[in-house]
Amino acid sequence: MRAMTQLDQIRNFSIVAHIDHGKSTLADRLIQMTGTVAERDMKAQLLDSMDIERERGITIKANTVRIEYPAKDGRTYILNLIDTPGHVDFAYEVSRSMRAVEGSLLVVDASQGVEAQTLANVYQAIDAGHEIVPVLNKIDLPAADPDRVKENIEDVIGLDASDAIPISAKTGLGIPDVLEAIVTRLPAPKGDREAPLKAMLVDSWYDAYLGVVVMIRVMDGVIRKGDRVRMMQTNAVYGIDKLAVLKPQMVDIPELGPGEIGIFTASIKQVRDTRVGDTITHERKGCEVPLPGFKPAQPVVFCGLFPVDANDFEALRDAIEKLALNDASFSYEMETSAALGFGFRCGFLGLLHLEVIRDRLEREYDLDLITTAPSVVFKLHMKDGEVRDLHNPADMPDLTYVDHIEEPRIKATIMVPDEYLGDILKLCQDRRGIQLNLTYAGNRAMVEYDLPLAEVVFDFYDRLKSVTKGYASFDYVISEYREDHLVKMSILVNEEPVDALSMMVHRDRAESRGRAMVEKLKELIPRHMFKIPIQAAIGARVIARETLSAMRKDVTAKCYGGDATRKRKLLDKQKAGKKRMRQFGKVEIPQEAFISALKMDG
Ligand SMILES: Nc1nc2c(ncn2[C@@H]2O[C@H](COP(=O)(O)OP(=O)(O)OP(=O)(O)O)[C@@H](O)[C@H]2O)c(=O)[nH]1
Secondary structure (H helix, E strand, O other), X not given: OOOOOOXXXXXXXXXXXXXXXXXXXXXXXXXXXXXXXXXXXXXXXXXXXXHHHHHHOOOOOOOOEEEEEEOOOOOEEEEEEEOOOOOHHHHHHHHHHHHOOOEEEEEEEOOOOOOHHHHHHHHHHHHOOOEEEEEEXXXXXXXXXXXXXXXXXXXXXOOXXXXXXXXXXXXXXXXXHHHHHHHHHOOOOOOOOOOOOEEEEEEEEEEOOOEEEEXXXXXXXOEEOOOEEEEOOOOOEEEOOEEEEEOOOEEEOOEEOOOOEEEEXXXXXXXXXXXXXXXXXXXXXXXXXXXXXXXXXXXXXXXEEEEOOHHHHHHHHHHHHHHHHOOOOOEEEEEEEOOOXXXXXXXXXXXXXXXXXXXXXXXXXXXXXXXXXXXXXXEEEEXXXXXXXXXXXXXXXXXXXXXXXXXXXXXXXXXXXXXXXXHHHHHHHHOOOEEEEEEEEOOXXXXXXXXXXXXXXXXXXXXXXXXXXXXXXXXXXXXXXXXXXXXXXXXXXXXXXXXXXXXXXXXXXXXXXXXXXXXXXXXXXXXXXXXXXXXXXXXXXXXXXXXEOOOOOOOOHHHOOOOHHHHHHHHHHHHHHHHOEEEEOOEEEEOOHHHHOOOOOO
């Protein structure tokens, strides 16, 4: 049996960085330099982790690893690196991972400086009470300016950067200094070995061979193979089959004590049965009070997913059920739409999450899907005092029963070179934003805005990137629900309401939004043999209208009846086009209309 690990010989940390600033490269270097993975295995190792990432769609756990490091003081330390998802959609998961460690390396690209995502993540680390070691990466680049970036870190984050460590994760320069700093500058974990078991569920995933794998951080007590443990939120009891640490491959271990991080398997059927942030204790003589801060997964963005071909409905149902088994934060329920037939209303943590799931359905399950415009959850305060969640504008009840409506607001942080600032302010203003703060760090502006989430979920990020030629970075947190003057706008095509196109809008913007929608639809819907009115309405009141005039001739008319092959070709083409159309009453609406119509130009 191995010797018990002393708490003061453990350091737990995460790496905080903006995308592309070198988090993965640094993690690989730390692993390599401590011989955690033999040199010749390194390449294979990296490929493996990429496969996992690809399989899971998003970088989540590829770089969680236990490193053994012989420090200059002559003692060997266990360094546990926990990888955190970098994207805002997973803010809650990030906050839990941060609670599982005591410190962070803040990696900033020395040729770029602090970006919006750096900020959002570093604030999470500060909230979790971390000791933070700033690291300036990519100093091998000619454009690197470590002194300027140090100042930048101090100005923008308010963190002392005088001891920031200059490194190149690419060449390996400075990596030994990082390892030493982890030991000397980050605190050791605390915990009581004699106390009842208290461990936090940090993450879980499905492994093809092992089934559900649960990653934990032990706070107090000791967990051993064979133990019977209880998850305090779900109240389910499991027997520990396998206990291991990640190096990064799994290495079995007889026990995990306070301050340690590892994984277990316990014949858990679905990832859905595990909740990030849950407290794990022993079935008998367990702890009384769970760890604070648990939150059930809460989808915030909803959209409809419908098969293009109605015959694919069962296949879509199977695929969605399978994906949901491994993703507790993805919700779905069946939905029928007059325009789109049978499909599902699905809930996601955010836009990236939505895209990942939709891509997987299309790629892995080979489904052709119609995605309706994403919408947020509105809170309807009814006159009788009831508060209802509205997931789908089509379900909006009669207004006479509704007292007022609240919508989710976000606090957005945008960082941008100052030449684009004007465009950014205009974009935020157009989306009902309220400016909270504007500061400068060098020639980069940092703006904070209070914005309605509903105005951001659709194409805000695309617009932001396009008006700034990709130079802006953006991050947000949901702040609160707030009342506003919101109404449901319906779209009528040929006098019939098309559910999938209805949306919640601010009363003051309804006219302009309605006008833009009907104009866009007039372009998107092909002409028919008859005249088609396209209208936007609030309740019974029409606020905008366009008329699509009738088609004069049919497509084959210009073929003089003579050339049969040409005629057939045209008809075939028309038929193929039809597959991507939806029959609605007498009108056919092309699939792309459901998304394009909602895109707002400027
Ligand atoms: N020149 C130079 N390039 C580097 C250095 N460190 C990382 N890079 C490069 O920067 C790019 C991004 O590095 P990653 O390690 O993938 O960055 P990341 O922050 O993990 O990015 P995501 O995984 O996408 O969040 C890669 O092309 C790296 O090769 C460095 O020290 N010098």
